[in-house]
Amino acid sequence: MRRSIYNSDHETFRSSVQKFLDRHVRSRTEQFIEDRTFPRDLWTEAGKQGFLGLDVPEEYGGSSAGDYRYNAVLGEELAKVTVALSSCLGIHYDVVAPYLVELTTEEQRRRWLPKFCSGELVTAIGMTEPSSGSDLAAMRTTAVRDGDTWVLNGSKTFITNGYSADLVVVAARTSLEKKAKGITLFGVETGMDGFTRGRKLDKVGQIESDTAELFFDNVRVPHANVIGEIDRGFIHMMERLPQERLGAAVSNIAHAAQILEETIAYAKERKAFGQPVGSFQHNKFLLAELVTQIEVSQAYVDQAVMAHVEGQLTAVDAAKAKWWSAQVQNDVLDACVQLHGGYGYMNEYRVARAWRDARVTKIWAGSNEIMKELIGRELGL
Numbered sequence: 601m602r603r604s605i606y607n608s609d610h611e612t613f614r615s616s617v618q619k620f621l622d623r624h625v626r627s628r629t630e631q632f633i634e635d636r637t638f639p640r641d642l643w644t645e646a647g648k649q650g651f652l653g654l655d656v657p658e659e660y661g662g663s664s665a666g667d668y669r670y671n672a673v674l675g676e677e678l679a680k681v682t683v684a685l686s687s688c689l690g691i692h693y694d695v696v697a698p699y700l701v702e703l704t705t706e707e708q709r710r711r712w713l714p715k716f717c718s719g720e721l722v723t724a725i726g727m728t729e730p731s732s733g734s735d736l737a738a739m740r741t742t743a744v745r746d747g748d749t750w751v752l753n754g755s756k757t758f759i760t761n762g763y764s765a766d767l768v769v770v771a772a773r774t775s776l777e778k779k780a781k782g783i784t785l786f787g788v789e790t791g792m793d794g795f796t797r798g799r800k801l802d803k804v805g806q807i808e809s810d811t812a813e814l815f816f817d818n819v820r821v822p823h824a825n826v827i828g829e830i831d832r833g834f835i836h837m838m839e840r841l842p843q844e845r846l847g848a849a850v851s852n853i854a855h856a857a858q859i860l861e862e863t864i865a866y867a868k869e870r871k872a873f874g875q876p877v878g879s880f881q882h883n884k885f886l887l888a889e890l891v892t893q894i895e896v897s898q899a900y901v902d903q904a905v906m907a908h909v910e911g912q913l914t915a916v917d918a919a920k921a922k923w924w925s926a927q928v929q930n931d932v933l934d935a936c937v938q939l940h941g942g943y944g945y946m947n948e949y950r951v952a953r954a955w956r957d958a959r960v961t962k963i964w965a966g967s968n969e970i971m972k973e974l975i976g977r978e979l980g981l
């Protein structure tokens with residue numbers, strides 16, 4: 601079905617993203633997996649193209665796009681090549697950017713944003729802890745004020761870009777007696793005494809994205825690095841999670857749609873019993889169902905993108921887009937593996953990697969169960 605949310609400017613932007621991917625990414629994907637990271641030159645090249653500062657005002661080096669559809673186009677194109685790329689770059693330009701643009705002081709914006717846009721300063725966000733993920737308000741990392749500094753103690757886990765980030769937005773408890781109303785955000789920077797990282801975590805998929813544990817042992821964070829209002833960190837996060845979940849939904853569907861397209865081509869080529877495997881009625885019907893699932897889901901996600909452009913996206917609608925797209929992505933990719941037969945289980949086939957890479961989308965940024973919890977609450981249940 602024809603999509604109608606993008607105009608010619610968005611499509612021109614899409615072409616520039618595709619050129620960037622052709623020149624700097626496609627031929628190097630195996631190397632990224634081997635190195636278990638995306639190299640710095642990729643970030644700085646993305647910065648040169650203006651991809652990292654879409655949400656950042658021009659005076660700080662960004663492109664001030666002011667239209668979420670550009671973020672969506674970028675997320676789609678990255679996900680089509682490797683979904684790990686859309687998660688790592690996405691955490692930076694789509695998830696962290698709103699914190700650094702909307703909640704920071706003028707001094708912080710001047711200090712952080714130009715390098716954020718150029719790719720010289722890679723960012724991450726640390727909410728999850730070993731003992732609390734879904735129940736964010738139960739976090740145990742603390743920050744206690746001591747004059748002009750805050751003393752941070754605790755740890756975070758599963759942090760995307762955690763191993764390589766220069767600046768991490770860290771949520772910590774600042775009022776011990778209050779639960780959600782006692783959390784503050786801090787900009788923790790590489791080189792601060794007491795800030796260390798564990799190894800890159802050994803994941804089932806998205807091997808090339810670096811995911812790490814972070815440790816804070818009496819880290820003295822200057823008061824000048826408080827992001828947003830003291831004790832309002834939980835609200836700051838809740839207000840920005842809908843965009844993070846929408847970005848995830850955009851990437852989920854683009855990823856599955858791309859691999860499905862590749863699978864259809866495979867099903868036309870691969871022969872069994874003297875005919876293309878896609879021509880057996882079972883497989884033909886299966887592919888018809890998968891294409892329909894993608895297109896119908898795409899229509900909802902597109903609607904959510906437009907709602908966000910208009911400032912109307914609700915947390916519940918973002919939750920619907922996120923869990924549904926993650927489920928569809930996983931269902932579609934599982935069927936795509938099946939249609940590839942044994943080759944679908946071989947790492948050298950894109951479909952196998954895509955299937956493994958996708959598994960996490962039902963878990964992170966709020967699991968499917970938590971998304972349904974949010975939707976159920978709105979139903980008054």
Ligand SMILES: Cc1cc2nc3c(=O)[nH]c(=O)nc-3n(C[C@H](O)[C@H](O)[C@H](O)COP(=O)(O)OP(=O)(O)OC[C@H]3O[C@@H](n4cnc5c(N)ncnc54)[C@H](O)[C@@H]3O)c2cc1C
Pocket residue numbers: 691724725726727728731732733734735757758759760761803811960963964965966967968969970973
């Ligand atoms: C690869 C990867 C990258 C990540 N990147 C980041 C990052 O950059 N920053 C960050 O802060 N975090 C990140 N996360 C963490 C992620 O957001 C959490 O893993 C997720 O929120 C789930 O939390 P948990 O792992 O503690 O699971 P738990 O909260 O322990 O949940 C365990 C199971 O119980 C279910 N459950 C929990 N509560 C309920 C409930 N009320 N009702 C029904 N079921 C429930 C969950 O859905 C899940 O199935 C990442 C995780 C992964 C795996």
